[in-house]
Amino acid sequence: MSDQTMPPRKGQDYEQVLDGSATEVAAFERRNETVLKRIQHILHNNPTLVPVVVLLISLLVFGLIAGGRFFSAFNLSLILQQVSIIGILAAAQSLIILTAGIDLSVAAIMVLMSVIMGNLAVFAGVPTFFAILAGLAGGVGAGLMNGWFITKVRLPPFITTLGTWSIFYALLLWLSGAQSIRGQDIDTNAPFLKFFGQSFDIAGARITLSSILMIVIFVVLWYMLNKTAWGRHVYAIGDDKEAADMSGIRTDRTLLSVYGVAGFVCALAGWASIGRVGSISPQSFYEGNLDSITAVVIGGISLFGGRGSILGALFGALIVGVFRSGLRLSGVDVLWQVFAIGWLIIIAVAIDQWIRRISA
Amino acid sequence: MKTLTTTAALAVTLYAGAAYAEINACLITKTDTNPFFVKMKEGATQAAEAKGINLSTFAGKYDGDVETQVAAVETCIASGAKGILITPTDSRALVPSITQARDAGAIVIALDTQFEPADAADATFATDNFKAGELIGEWARAKMGADAANAKIALLDLSASEVSVDYQRDNGFLQGFGIDIKDPTDIGDEDDPRIVGNDVTNGSSDGGRTAMENLLQVDPDINLVYTINEPAAAGAYEALKSFGKDQGVTIVSVDGGCPGIQDVAAGVIGATSMQFPLLMASKGIEAIAQFAETGEKPKNTEGLDFYNTGVELVTDQPVEGVPSISSEEAMAKCWG
Numbered sequence: 165m166s167d168q169t170m171p172p173r174k175g176q177d178y179e180q181v182l183d184g185s186a187t188e189v190a191a192f193e194r195r196n197e198t199v200l201k202r203i204q205h206i207l208h209n210n211p212t213l214v215p216v217v218v219l220l221i222s223l224l225v226f227g228l229i230a231g232g233r234f235f236s237a238f239n240l241s242l243i244l245q246q247v248s249i250i251g252i253l254a255a256a257q258s259l260i261i262l263t264a265g266i267d268l269s270v271a272a273i274m275v276l277m278s279v280i281m282g283n284l285a286v287f288a289g290v291p292t293f294f295a296i297l298a299g300l301a302g303g304v305g306a307g308l309m310n311g312w313f314i315t316k317v318r319l320p321p322f323i324t325t326l327g328t329w330s331i332f333y334a335l336l337l338w339l340s341g342a343q344s345i346r347g348q349d350i351d352t353n354a355p356f357l358k359f360f361g362q363s364f365d366i367a368g369a370r371i372t373l374s375s376i377l378m379i380v381i382f383v384v385l386w387y388m389l390n391k392t393a394w395g396r397h398v399y400a401i402g403d404d405k406e407a408a409d410m411s412g413i414r415t416d417r418t419l420l421s422v423y424g425v426a427g428f429v430c431a432l433a434g435w436a437s438i439g440r441v442g443s444i445s446p447q448s449f450y451e452g453n454l455d456s457i458t459a460v461v462i463g464g465i466s467l468f469g470g471r472g473s474i475l476g477a478l479f480g481a482l483i484v485g486v487f488r489s490g491l492r493l494s495g496v497d498v499l500w501q502v503f504a505i506g507w508l509i510i511i512a513v514a515i516d517q518w519i520r521r522i523s524a
Numbered sequence: 525m526k527t528l529t530t531t532a533a534l535a536v537t538l539y540a541g542a543a544y545a546e547i548n549a550c551l552i553t554k555t556d557t558n559p560f561f562v563k564m565k566e567g568a569t570q571a572a573e574a575k576g577i578n579l580s581t582f583a584g585k586y587d588g589d590v591e592t593q594v595a596a597v598e599t600c601i602a603s604g605a606k607g608i609l610i611t612p613t614d615s616r617a618l619v620p621s622i623t624q625a626r627d628a629g630a631i632v633i634a635l636d637t638q639f640e641p642a643d644a645a646d647a648t649f650a651t652d653n654f655k656a657g658e659l660i661g662e663w664a665r666a667k668m669g670a671d672a673a674n675a676k677i678a679l680l681d682l683s684a685s686e687v688s689v690d691y692q693r694d695n696g697f698l699q700g701f702g703i704d705i706k707d708p709t710d711i712g713d714e715d716d717p718r719i720v721g722n723d724v725t726n727g728s729s730d731g732g733r734t735a736m737e738n739l740l741q742v743d744p745d746i747n748l749v750y751t752i753n754e755p756a757a758a759g760a761y762e763a764l765k766s767f768g769k770d771q772g773v774t775i776v777s778v779d780g781g782c783p784g785i786q787d788v789a790a791g792v793i794g795a796t797s798m799q800f801p802l803l804m805a806s807k808g809i810e811a812i813a814q815f816a817e818t819g820e821k822p823k824n825t826e827g828l829d830f831y832n833t834g835v836e837l838v839t840d841q842p843v844e845g846v847p848s849i850s851s852e853e854a855m856a857k858c859w860g
Contacts, residue, residue: 182836233741239741242737242741245656245735246737249730267811337556337557341559341562342556342558342559343559343782343783344555344755344758344783345730346758346786346787347758347761347762347782348786348790348792349785361766362765368764437730440730440733441729441730441733441759441762442733442758442759442761442762442765443729443755443758443759444730445728445729445730445755445758445760446557447557447558447727447728447729447755448728448729448730448731448755449728450728451726451731452725488833489738489741492723492738492741492742493738493741493742495721497684497712498684498722498724499684500724502684
């Protein structure tokens with residue numbers, strides 16, 4: 165009680181010299197730090213900042229060029245809908261890339277599972293719910309198959325998924341007979357397959373359930389990666405697998421689970437794609453693998469693993485969507501849209517390299 | 525006496541050789557994924573069996589896979605093929621390869637896609653894609669009647685590289701509709717105000733949906749949609765439905781795949797031009813058999829630099845002056 169009224173305690177006599185010494189926390193000297201250096205520091209600590217800034221700037225620029233048609237609630241929600249499938253694939257791809265791997269088979273898994281769901285529900289008469297469960301389970305299986313080859317047979321992820329891409333693709337052509345399942349057949353036999361194609365209107369915007377699914381998947385994965393031990397292990401493995409191994413992380417088991425989760429997310433994308441496309445076409449999303457990698461790279465996730473936020477991939481997918489829509493509405497030829505996306509990739513990776521140089 | 529037996533033995537050997545020497549032939553398609561080529565392969569395999577021709581089939585891994593097709597041609601030359609049926613994935617890049625094959629004594633027949641120049645191959649069996657476009661254009665104009673003057677047209681094309689089938693169908697459609705197409709080998713050089721815009725679909729339903737959405741954002745009052753093929757048309761229809769515009773908009777397409785014909789019957793597609801991949805394949809095999817027997821090569825359709833395997837308009841809303849068949853009749857002929 166009396167303690168509170170006492171004047172601040174002075175140190176012992178021999179301690180009083182300390183008053184004249186430095187009181188800041190020990191820090192590295194910041195000599196000659198330019199603005200550029202500081203930006204580099206900030207970006208290093210917040211890797212998602214680049215895609216967010218690029219997204220905002222591109223929204224602004226296209227809003228100025230293409231005007232109200234582009235900057236309407238309806239068009240912005242349309243972009244969200246258009247990127248939803250590739251966005252979900254990019255979420256799966258991010259998980260793999262964070263472990264310093266790469267997955268070339270994501271789109272093949274997605275389309276294969278949508279074909280399985282469609283064949284079972286539309287042609288085999290399996291109740292739609294079970295057909296979807298079978299597709300989702302198949303996605304996990306396909307992912308685990310990738311993971312098994314990578315962790316147990318010790319094949320590099322690139323080679324493994326290059327192989328399984330062809331395997332899954334051949335299987336989906338065989339199962340579908342290279343034929344589309346028509347939208348009308350789905351409507352009459354298994355309308356639940358198109359569940360994620362439903363939409364509702366809010367204040368001029370049309371929100372599709374597949375867009376919501378995409379955002380939910382990103383939030384859940386972000387939580388898992390940042391707030392659970394599993395997630396920290398994933399980052400640790402991507403950063404340095406050997407070090408992670410030595411610090412007691414069961415790296416192979418974690419890696420296997422990453423591929424399983426990615427496969428599951430791909431299968432979810434397959435289900436959502438039926439709602440988006442309206443039919444089940446074995447020819448659709450042939451470039452989905454590369455589109456998903458594009459979104460991840462533009463989203464500032466390092467291809468060398470262990471760095472970047474999964475939310476970056478969401479912004480990456482959105483940037484691609486905004487560019488496509490904006491250039492389209494400004495009347496730019498398709499060829500120049502492809503050109504612009506190419507430059508975006510190069511610039512994104514160049515920025516990533518520049519940021520990484522800070523630790524060197 | 526001895527000479528006689530030798531000669532007889534030789535004759536027997538020669539005779540046996542002729543009887544057992546099967547005619548080798550090759551079919552090289554663009555991909556194994558497109559039902560069009562899958563059906564073409566089926567047709568060729570059946571025709572080859574009937575003619576006793578030993579047919580090997582090859583396909584590129586993707587549209588534009590020149591290397592695989594070049595390797596396939598080389599394999600065919602090495603196997604001593606008497607004839608090669610090929611859908612060139614690149615009209616120019618494969619010319620040196622097939623010239624080698626012809627020098628080696630094989631007859632080379634292009635199916636579906638012409639070489640540039642067309643006479644690089646011995647013959648071409650193909651759909652007249654310009655005509656296919658023209659038919660749906662004429663149909664659309666007749667169906668719209670006086671409203672054709674105020675049409676708002678969306679053009680859903682194949683890809684940015686503007687290959688021949690892409691510009692032929694697109695320009696054929698516009699010409700049939702009565703629009704000045706300017707350069708017939710260029711897409712998008714027209715300045716008719718009725719055209720809202722072009723976008724690409726990669727010939728898939730997801731591409732069709734996105735492209736249609738984009739053009740509806742440019743002008744929501746689009747009432748006529750041309751599509752490069754029927755999967756793209758199905759995707760466009762989904763986009764129109766999601767915009768609440770599936771009534772009052774006419775979609776036209778080209779191909780004649782069975783799902784597409786079903787879409788005509790269901791009213792999703794107004795009219796489509798049907799082509800005949802089975803006919804191309806069986807004609808091709810016949811030509812090889814003919815060449816192996818007599819050395820005679822097939823002739824082109826008059827006025828064209830290829831043999832036209834025909835195209836038929838399929839619609840359930842026939843118009844005067846444009847001959848067509850109903851979706852019911854077409855179901856018996858559709859492929860895939």
